[in-house]
Amino acid sequence: MASGVNAATQTPGIAGHYRLQAREIVSRLSLAPDNTFDAMIEYAGAEGSAKGRWKLVDNTLTLTSDAVEPPAENLLFNLRRTHSLADLKDAHQPDGGDRFKQAQSNYVLNLRYARSSPVPSIAPVMVSFEFTQGPATQLLWNNAVGRQLYLPYSEQRTLTRVGLQSSADQPQQWFAIAPQTRTLTLNWKVDRTTGQMTYDKPDELGLMQSQQFFRNAPKALAQIDRNYILTLLYGVTAEPPAIKPVDIYWSFDDGSQTSQRWTDSRQQQLLMPAPVGKTLKKLGVQLSNEQSPQWFEIAADSRAIDLMWDERVNPAQMRDLSGVFKTIELEVKGDCLAVDLGNGLACYRQ
Template sequence: MLPFVMLGMVSGANATTEKPGIAGHYTLQAREIDSKLVLEPDNTFEAFIEYAGAEGSAKGHWKQVDNTLTLTSDAVEPPAENLLFNLSRTHSLADLQDTHQPDGGDRFKQAQNHYVLNLRYARSSPVPSIAPVMVTFEFNQGPATQLLWNNAVGRQLYLPYSEQRTLTRIGLQSRADQPPQWFAIDPVTRTLSLSWKVDRTTGQMTYDKPDQLGLAQSQQFFRNAPKALAQIDRNYILTLIYGVTAEPPAITPVDIYWSFDDGSEQNQRWADSRQQQLLMPAPAGKALKRLGVKLSGDQSPQWFDVAADSRAIDLMWDERVKPEQMRDLSGVFKTLELEVKGDCLAVDLGNGLACYRP
């Protein structure tokens, strides 16, 4: 697969501040990739790219906000009709309950009376570069442990587990002149999943409250990840995830079927790819047995079996790419962000940071 086929899309900021001198003709300086970019003074652009015999071109508009230059193609893409679905994981009510919250937390409250279908677009946004982050682990006794998170990709940090020395909180610090951001950790927690972002205006990193799982929940979560499953018995696992999702394409409507253990069914229509959840009232005396998805051209649904105690379901989806689409690289410019560094328009198209230069 081409290195930049998975390139994501990030929306621009609200206010536009155009700097003089940015318009002009640019050539990409990158290994194996030939690309030209023309920025016109009227905020339109033209671009061309070629890689390994595949090529693409685009026209559109550009805007600059501080040091971020955003290209947006004018091409209108038809709604995606042929989609791929994969059941990622299911959650019971116990999985969803936040023991730190008296009411169990928002996800628990939402699922008490509903089945929740989370529709996750499988593609990710390009991960921005970051300064090294010091991650501090504090325990109920003994000294703290520090690990350096020094790259900008989603990764996992492993920390030895001991019943006599349990984790109480973690702190993340990207600048020595600022205090760490701390998160309290439940004593039974064994795995943590923490999403992070970068404020493009200030360059500051922000973090969402981590999801926490105990040992049994962690073993269930990592059941299809042998490496992590082998580590969880004797380690804490911290997963750091870039929390900006790619902009999904428009879709033709998809029918969702909820099949219960008494043979009854309910169905809904998912028509907006930006809608990330569907809720189905949980009927008394019934349990969800299967979930089905039916595309407009299919004769019957594709079915996924779910565990009897499931209350929330994560369903990953993506557009099925046709062979001819693999040879068309125009989508690279659908929504592309570049960082203005002097005469360098810096961008990562999948094979490392490179520059468009005049």
């Protein structure tokens, strides 16, 4: 009958004083029976402290800081890539897919927070590739960072499916692959309740789409003519900070201009109806504390734009580690509260 709501009261032993056992990091954590916590951390001459609340759901302990951070107003923007309608069209779907349909009548601005969540340590994963003929190929994915696996391509021996197996006692998870696919991007994460890795269905691109996608990545672009490329990415995004409003300007080739306001950092997409007879030429972003926009030139065939953003680093904030405890998850493993603070998996112990 134990549920996530009352799990904390059913584990009275979790409250107490803990010390982190990790190389080069000094940290203490106090969990009070009333579900409040107090924590401090020191690393490389920097330090931080926080107070807040904790909750235990199954074997995951979540700390949430009480500190209220002011909205960020100094942001950095970077144009990552643009996509034409041809790039967005999914050849596997008769209607072209949701992204294609959305971009047929709109310009789509994807706003991506540039920071990623800490990647957890994983056991080696066996990745199996099966083909239309000949034996299967197996490659070992043996680290926890986003990486790419390369596999020779042949017109006579095309890829039919990809399987992933985290351990010998776990079943292999298979994904069917279309004949024309040349690159696959697969997101993975770790299920906190079972400890097992889970995978999303890969995004697939044909040769021309792959060449367009990797046009700013010379290493991958040089490989795509004679290889399949499988990219494995940790599929958990970092929680973005709140922001002060940002004005987005859409400037067209006839000299006309329109604007929108981006107010919520969790809103990852803005749509601008595509006007008849006009082509988007530039995209501008203007912060509340700046007098003029920052402009990005947009290719004439673009219909979707990936704009990366991040909070501008304040030198004074670099010495403050309090943000570590803003929202952090620890896994309860016996007497160990396991966490990765960017220095490898470590334990808080009483």
